[in-house]
Amino acid sequence: MTAPRKHHHRRNEEAPMQFGIFSVGDVTPDPTNGRDPSEHERIKAMVAIALKAEEVGLDVFATGEHHNPPFVPSSPTTMLGFIAARTEKLILSTATTLITTNDPVKIAEDYAMLQHLADGRVDLMMGRGNTGPVYPWFGQDIRQGINLAKENYALLRRLWREDVVDWEGRFRTPLQGFTSTPRPLDGTPPFVWHGSIRSPEIAEQAAYYGDGFFHNNIFWPTDHTRRMVQLYRRRYAHHGHGRPEEAIVGLGGQVFMRKNSQDAVREFRPYFDNAPVYGHGPSLEEFTEQTPLTVGSPQQVIERTLSFREFVGDYQRQLFLMDHAGLPLKTVLEQLDILGEEVVPVLRKEFAIGRPADVPDAPTHETLRARGEVSAA
Template sequence: MRFITITLIVHAPDPITGAVPSTADRFRAVLDSALLAEELGFDGFGVGERHERPFISSSPTVVLSHVAALTRRIRLFTAVTTLSLLDPVRAFEDYATLDHLAGGRLELIIGKGNGAAQRDLFHVTPEDQWDRNAESYEVFRRLWRDNKITYDTRFRPPLREAEVWPRPLQRPIRIWHGSATSRESVDLAARYGDPLFSANVTNPIEPYAELVRYYRERWAHYGHDPAAIAVGAGTAGYYAARNSQDALDAYRPVFEGQLAFQKSLGMQPVFSTLEDFVERSSALIGSPAQIVEKVHRYHERFGHSVLHLHAEASGLTAAQHRASLELFQSDIAPVLRRELPDPPWGWGPGPIGLPEPP
């Protein structure tokens, strides 16, 4: 199994202190998180894309380009690239450039995106969002294989022998499909034989497990090799300590602060107590043994080979966050790497399909 950390770059009050960092400080914290992930041996670092409050992750290519310059080994993920909102040609140019700057370490997780505000910003309707996502992905996919294409697009000017530069370093890049609630993204991933990344953060396991089951069903329907399937899954929270009660005690104020923030936005929390959150959500909070057991439990339903943790402290102190990630790498990751399979491809710091550099 492989492990990545992800940030959506939420710019909101600290759930415990209420302090709001400056925008510059918030971005510096993201860079620090990326450096920490590489230092501790995580396999990837991801940056989300949102175009509405309370997020400031509207330019993941810019952020990841800076991360690429500061790191050497870790693979760089988008989480997710909202293709339904973007011109696929412009997005391709950005990501092809980033792939070169990153030395072939880029991986995309694409999706239609969530949120009415960002739909309104880009004049995208709920009715056409899925069609836009599918069309943009098809253009993106073709460009990654041939930078001169003809395509009768519906949502942007048609392409006639259009040339797009630069060519990316990786041809093709690996593209994951992010899935939270809908079968459309799952079917699109299965149709093209692409890996799936389940959000797995808001609800109990059942709706996500059903989508993964459907993905495997559609994968077989389209005639792909079952051995080539790869699934990733998110987590709703993470904090580990040697003693499970210490982990609960440390995380309780974080959970209560997040609960208050959700209520301030008029959201109805799915999990109203920390105990329920730990029991029924995908959150990994407890002792190393408890976390290993829970990942195994989810693996029985998902068969996933990539797992993401939150990249940032999100209410924990910097010392708590670092100690918890160190404990993950010393006591949790080695067990899961040994007992659960990797994705069915090589995983290194260079371009896909090429040998790792010495």
């Protein structure tokens, strides 16, 4: 009874793979002219980028969560709710929801509310972030980072799956007869990815619950990515959720494209050289060789992205970082046109070739809800 599988997932919101973009929301001066955008400009630019993502046929827009300059996205659900009102198909996600320093009760409420407003077009990526001082700002101890991630997520799952929760833990006050409102849309909680670059404990957490694992591999060499994803797949099977190939995997990436690869390198180099995240370190050429950063023609981006499958297997979500390092909004929108028109259609077609029938499609609210109805029947 698996034969029809390949023929009923062609709508934008249901597909074997999802392609999209994520933004870290950095406010960075343009190194080519010194122009420093305001926070207001940057926030509005992120919205424009999300709308463009839907326009060019991408599946996902994801925002980071930061609580310190030079970043602006401190309130992901506010931004995503605003974008939800102006889009129809785009899946709205986070590139990090800080499971360590946010109260899990507030996460449960905020994202369930967003889920209702967006008619289910919501999932989220749990992470610990990359800013140590955020822990004391929110009354937590960074030395408990992994323990906070484990305890808070275990509570969050219960809040979304049980109507009345009695709970006691180490890091927050107990709950007695508590009901998180609103309840998840259709009784189906948002899909959760666990985002990690370096922590095996987070890969294990994703595997334990049968959730997705997003390896945001933008700064890491291939062999590290392979090890982390293989660990997650192995442990996913160990915990009884299915075969390793059935685990749900997402990857990050960075690209800058022009029709001519030399033009792409020439235009992007000053941004790379001065970027807060990787400027003043390895050369653009070294970084491109060692990480997924691809600066060149659309064909080079296609070939490089297709190669990811060689070391992680068939996977479900590919997100690209495109609006960083001070790139002007006009340039980012041009990049999205190229991505949507020339790159993603080819990637969809090529990734579908040879994809085994038992590899799960990318999760959506509709597929999760259907799966829940089947299991409850």
